Amino acid sequence: MPRVRARHRELRRDDPEFPNWDQDRTAVEDDDAAQDPEQVAAELADAPALLAEGFAAVPDSAWTRTGSRSDGAQFTVDTFARYFIHDPVHHLHDVRG
Numbered sequence: 001m002p003r004v005r006a007r008h009r010e011l012r013r014d015d016p017e018f019p020n021w022d023q024d025r026t027a028v029e030d031d032d033a034a035q036d037p038e039q040v041a042a043e044l045a046d047a048p049a050l051l052a053e054g055f056a057a058v059p060d061s062a063w064t065r066t067g068s069r070s071d072g073a074q075f076t077v078d079t080f081a082r083y084f085i086h087d088p089v090h091h092l093h094d095v096r097g
Helices: 002-010 023-029 037-056 077-096
Strands: 066-069 074-076
Touching: 037 077, 074 077
Parallel strands: none
Antiparallel strands: 066 074
């Protein structure tokens, strides 16, 4: 969950820029195929609480703070949170068909 923690830290900065993240390259670099399935399952089970805690710590006044992706796309903490919620739901749908 280091990437989630890093994203939470970035949300504390003024107008952070998030670099492009190549999921396929990351899977190779992190040797996903060799990871312990039980450890991965435990991390995935802990991820929702970690994410919820991070967003619960965002003060009401900070939800409109902006950031950008390396391609220049702008977002707010609110739209960033919505993406974080949408993305796993979207991929779960892809897996289940």
